[in-house]
Every structure is written in C-alpha cells, then in structure tokens.
Amino acid sequence: MDRPEESRWRPPRVCEDYWTEFRHCKSLRNRFHHYYTYGAMPSCQQWNEDHNNCKQWEMHRSPEAKEALQKSERNRVAEQKNFTPVWQLRQEPPRDWHMPLNQEKPQDS
Secondary structure, eight states: OOOGGGGGGOOSSOHHHHHHHHHHHHSHHHHHHHHHHHSSOOOOHHHHHHHHHHHHHHHHOOHHHHHHHHHHHHHHHHHHHTSOOSSOOOSSOOTTTTSOOOSSSOOOO
C-alpha cells in the first residue's frame, strides 16, 4: 500500500530519461554536431551522474543523491532561462490573416 509521503520520493524525471539523454549526448551524430557548432566535444558526464543519482534516489532513498539531482535540475532550468527567444511571439493574429495571398506580386527572397 502506498503511503502519502511516497509520492515525494519520485525524481523530477524518469531515470530512463537521463540514460536516453546520456546516450544521445555520446552519439556520433551529436558529437559531430556539437563540435561543428561550438568547436568542442560535448560533456556528457552530468547526464551520467544524473542517471546514477536518480537510480540511487529510487532504490535507496539516498538524501545525497536526491539533493544532487535536484540541484542539477535547478541548474539546467536556470541555464535555459539565459537564452532569449529568437522570435517575437504574437499576442494576436495579423489583421489580414483571412485575405488570400497576392500571387502576382514577387516575394522577397
């Protein structure tokens, strides 16, 4: 029978998600893309540590693993907030959204 406090013991993600991210990070395609884009190989160690901490948290209820995994997730979320969106999001559609496109006028390339 599940106790109410058991729900607090779940990691932020399923442990297999961390393993999938680690495998993707180590893939040849991702390593090539990362090297081409950033000029360096990606560091995949954090995904592996997160997977191990997640397993420790699930199996042994390790408070150290729990704290390490939560800290890693907080860092990941904070890092994502550093990126500004490329596109300006619309609040409403353009006024002439329902009008047919002008096929005779050449489009800018």
